[in-house]
Every structure is written in C-alpha cells, then in structure tokens.
Amino acid sequence: xxxxxxxxxxxxxxxxxxxxxxxxxxxxxxxxxxxxxxxxxxxxxxxxxxxxxxxxxxxxxxxxxxxxxxxxxxxxxxxxxxxxxxxxxxxxxxxxxxxxxxxxxxxxxxxxxxxxxxxxxxxxxxxxxxxxxxxxxxxxxxxxxxxxxxxxxxxxxxxxxxxxxxxxxxxxxxxxxxxxxxxxxxxxxxxxxxxxxxxxxxxxxxxxxxxxxxxxxxxxxxxxxxxxxxxxxxxxxxxxxxxxxxxxxxxxxxxxxxxxxxxxxxxxxxxxxxxxxxxxxxxxxxxxxxxxxxxxxxxxxxxxxxxxxxxxxxxxxxxxxxxxxxxxxxxxxxxxxxxxxxxxxxxxxxxxxxxxxxxxxxxxxxxxxxxxxxxxxx
Amino acid sequence: xxxxxxxxxxxxxxxxxxxxxxxxxxxxxxxxxxxxxxxxxxxxxxxxxxxxxxxxxxxxxxxxxxxxxxxxxxxxxxxxxxxxxxxxxxxxxxxxx
Numbered sequence: 248x249x250x251x252x253x254x255x256x257x258x259x260x261x262x263x264x265x266x267x268x269x270x271x272x273x274x275x276x277x278x279x280x281x282x283x284x285x286x287x288x289x290x291x292x293x294x295x296x297x298x299x300x301x302x303x304x305x306x307x308x309x310x311x312x313x314x315x316x317x318x319x320x321x322x323x324x325x326x327x328x329x330x331x332x333x334x335x336x337x338x339x340x341x342x343x344x345x346x347x348x349x350x351x352x353x354x355x356x357x358x359x360x361x362x363x364x365x366x367x368x369x370x371x372x373x374x375x376x377x378x379x380x381x382x383x384x385x386x387x388x389x390x391x392x393x394x395x396x397x398x399x400x401x402x403x404x405x406x407x408x409x410x411x412x413x414x415x416x417x418x419x420x421x422x423x424x425x426x427x428x429x430x431x432x433x434x435x436x437x438x439x440x441x442x443x444x445x446x447x448x449x450x451x452x453x454x455x456x457x458x459x460x461x462x463x464x465x466x467x468x469x470x471x472x473x474x475x476x477x478x479x480x481x482x483x484x485x486x487x488x489x490x491x492x493x494x495x496x497x498x499x500x501x502x503x504x505x506x507x508x509x510x511x512x513x514x515x516x517x518x519x520x521x522x523x524x525x526x527x528x529x530x531x532x533x534x535x536x537x538x539x540x541x542x543x544x545x546x547x548x549x550x551x552x553x554x555x556x557x558x559x560x561x562x563x564x565x566x567x568x569x570x571x572x573x574x575x576x577x578x579x580x581x582x583x584x585x586x587x588x589x590x591x592x593x594x595x596x597x598x599x600x601x602x603x604x605x606x607x608x609x610x611x612x613x614x615x616x617x618x619x620x621x622x623x624x625x
Numbered sequence: 626x627x628x629x630x631x632x633x634x635x636x637x638x639x640x641x642x643x644x645x646x647x648x649x650x651x652x653x654x655x656x657x658x659x660x661x662x663x664x665x666x667x668x669x670x671x672x673x674x675x676x677x678x679x680x681x682x683x684x685x686x687x688x689x690x691x692x693x694x695x696x697x698x699x700x701x702x703x704x705x706x707x708x709x710x711x712x713x714x715x716x717x718x719x720x721x722x
Contacts, residue, residue: 292722311649378722380720381720382718393652406718410633410716411717430691430693430716430718431693433691434718435691439688439689440717440720442721443722486660490698492714493700497702
C-alpha cells in the first residue's frame with residue numbers, strides 16, 4: 248500500500264506540491280491528514296496559523312476562541328473581514344477554513360480555556376499551538392500540555408518582536424524536552440508587561456511569526472527536519488535581526504497539577520488596598536447626581552478619539568508633569584481602557600503629590616462598555 | 626622578578642571593574658531605555674551579579690522574576706561567569722498573540 252488510496256482525486260491535485268517534495272511525499276501528507284491540532288486563540292497568530300494548517304491539509308483542527316471580531320483586530324487578524332465585526336471569531340474562522348479546504352474537519356470551542364476544561368480539550372488532540380494573548384492562558388496551556396504529554400508549539404508577539412519555540416517535545420528515550428516554565432518560571436507582574444492592546448503590535452508581525460509557528464506544527468507532525476525544541480527563536484522586525492537561544496530543563500521546574508492562573512499571574516486578586524476604586528455603575532450614578540467631580544482619561548489621544556466619556560485627556564506618560572491640572576478639592580475619577588494604566592497613574596500621583604481624592608474606574612472603559620454602554624467603541 | 630611579581634599581586638587584589646554590553650528585548654527595552662545597555666561589574670562577573678546590578682540600576686527589573694539571560698546564544702543560570710566580549714541578551718516574557 249502506497250497510501251495513495253487515502254486521498255481523493257481532488258486531494259491529490261490539491262496537495263501536488265507537497266507530494267513533489269521528496270521528504271514529504273504521500274506519507275507526509277497522510278500524517279497531516281490524520282493529525283489533530285488544537286489552536287488556542289484565533290487572533291493575530293491564530294489567523295495565519297489556522298489558514299496555513301488548513302491549506303496544508305491538517306485533517307482535524309480545533310479552535311478555542313470565545314471572542315468576537317473587533318474593528319481593531321483587522322489590522323493583523325487576516326481571517327476576518329469588515330463584515331465580520333461583532334461576530335463570533337471561532338464560527339467565522341471555521342467557515343473561512345472550510346471554504347479554503349473542504350477536505351478537513353474543524354471543531355470550534357466558543358469558550359475561554361480554563362483549568363476546568365483544559366485537560367479535557369487538550370487530551371482530544373495530538374498537538375497544541377498556543378496563540379493566546381495573556382500570561383494566565385500561556386501558563387495554563389503549558390502546564391496542561393505537560394500533564395497531558397502533548398507537544399506545545401508556542402509563539403508570542405510584542406510590538407516588532409516575536410518568539411517561537413516547541414515545548415515538551417518527546418525524545419527517543421521517552422523523556423520530554425523543556426517547556427515554557429524552563430525559560431520563564433514565573434510570570435511578570437501584570438502592570439509591567441503590556442499586552443497587544445496596550446503595548447501595540449506591528450500588524451504584519453503575527454503574519455510572520457504565526458507562519459513560522461505553522462511551519463513548526465507541520466514539521467512536528469511529519470517528522471521532517473529539526474523542530475525548534477530546546478531552542479527559543481527571537482525575531483526583531485525593526486532591526487531585521489533574529490537569534491536562536493538554546494535552553495534546557497531547570498531542575499526546579501515541577502508541574503504536577505493545574506493551579507489558579509489568575510492568582511499566579513497577579514490578576515483579579517484582592518483589590519489593591521492603596522488605591523480607591525469606583526465601578527462603572529457607581530460612576531454612572533455619580534454622573535447622574537449634581538456632585539461636582541472630574542474625569543481624567545490617561546489613554547493616548549488616538550484611543551480617546553475612538554470613544555470617550557468626556558473628561559480631560561492626560562496620557563499616562565505625561566501625568567506627573569501635568570499634575571497641577573488635576574483638581575485636588577473634589578473627587579477625581581481616572582480612566583483608561585482596562586483600568587491598569589489609570590491605576591498606575593494614581594499610584595504615581597499618590598506617591599509624588601500625596602493626592603487622596605483619586606478614584607480608579609475598575610476594569611476601565613471595557614467594563615464601562617459591558618456594564619453601562621454596550622454601544623461604546625473602546 | 627620577585628619584586629615585579631609582588632607588585633602584580635598587589636594590583637590584582639584591587640577589584641577590577643569590567644564593562645558588559647547587553648542587548649535588550651521586549652519590555653527590557655522600555656526599562657533600560659534602548660536596545661543596548663552597558664553594565665559595569667566589579668569583583669563578581671556572574672549572570673547573578675549582572676542581574677543584581679540591573680536591579681540596582683533599574684528597579685523595574687526587581688519585579689521581573691523571570692528574567693532570562695542568554696550568553697552567546699545559550700540561556701544561562703546565575704552561576705555562569707561572563708566574559709567582556711560575550712554577547713549577552715535579556716529576554717523578558719511577552720504574551721501577545
């Protein structure tokens with residue numbers, strides 16, 4: 248048996264360029280067709296990753312993504328169109344991928360990956376590709392892959408920089424290669440490393456890095472070449488420089504069970520006691536009263552232009568030099584997109600000027616939109 | 626000969642300051658204010674000493690527990706001894722996707 252009968256005539260035509268590669272051939276394509284790959288996150292990285300895995304003929308794709316398409320996604324998330332704004336990403340992705348390749352199956356999971364569902368979801372697949380956008384989920388994916396003994400093809404992006412690696416790769420002796428925690432044992436504090444929304448990302452960057460990720464997934468499935476196991480690839484688009492850094496296992500890395508990743512990453516833990524907060528509904532009540540108070544928006548001017556609650560715009564980077572513009576004789580509510588930058592601003596103002604009249608809009612304008620004004624653009 | 630040798634011994638007991646050039650990635654660029662930074666170390670020239678010096682010069686590094694340092698393209702732990710011509714790279718984690 249040469250494996251040819253595994254493919255229909257359309258499939259033989261479709262995959263002709265793969266069959267033509269000597270190392271790939273019918274056998275390699277057969278491995279792709281049989282493979283089950285779970286892609287976590289269908290955003291910037293997930294878009295090219297899913298498109299190329301589907302195009303290449305990976306037989307069974309799973310997509311974990313709960314988000315909806317937002318206008319700000321279209322600068323880099325090439326799976327989506329203007330007409331998709333507001334729609335469910337995983338469903339749009341499935342439609343697009345099946346239109347691209349009807350010979351594969353696509354399963355969607357319109358949920359957030361959590362410690363409750365991670366093991367069950369990941370167990371159903373051979374390989375995981377992590378294209379998520381936050382540290383909690385990255386540690387969760389990593390730990391669940393270690394516990395389920397799955398390969399985790401990892402990529403991550405920030406501004407002009409990308410990282411790629413293959414974690415938990417099986418060696419011939421049955422042992423597993425290093426994982427995410429062998430490079431980064433603990434997450435950074437949440438206010439130190441911005442995400443794409445706050446730190447920004449070059450639109451084409453996930454196209455480059457997500458394509459490299461897809462290439463590693465295909466290599467791992469087919470057994471072709473040398474996977475990026477025990478090596479971290481770093482790319483800097485601005486300098487057009489790349490590096491491959493070798494790393495091994497740390498003796499102190501132990502993953503025995505899934506943990507509370509929000510707590511581990513310092514998010515949503517107990518409210519900071521040094522900062523007074525106001526939630527969206529309280530702010531709305533305040534707006535409805537005659538009490539005089541001020542709003543200071545610490546986002547960037549372009550964000551203010553997308554949508555705002557009025558108030559005075561003083562970006563976080565200029566807050567200290569403009570401190571005299573902030574009243575100290577009445578309540579002042581500081582706002583930003585997620586509540587992180589405004590908390591930072593309050594901390595700086597309290598430290599430098601000992602101001603006691605500052606309140607942070609908890610959860611920022613995202614929370615405001617969810618609780619008060621669903622039509623607001625943020 | 627003996628005299629010269631003694632003189633050298635006296636000199637080398639003075640801690641020598643060495644300069645190391647670091648390449649920064651990710652948020653480390655914001656913290657040090659550029660893509661490269663020179664760090665001077667006296668007495669101890671290990672990765673651990675380098676991390677301590679970084680934390681003293683840039684307090685934000687104190688909060689970054691997972692600060693990966695690669696020396697000549699290999700990730701190294703605190704005990705590793707640095708040479709002044711090493712290529713030293715600071716890689717903080719990034720989460721974007």
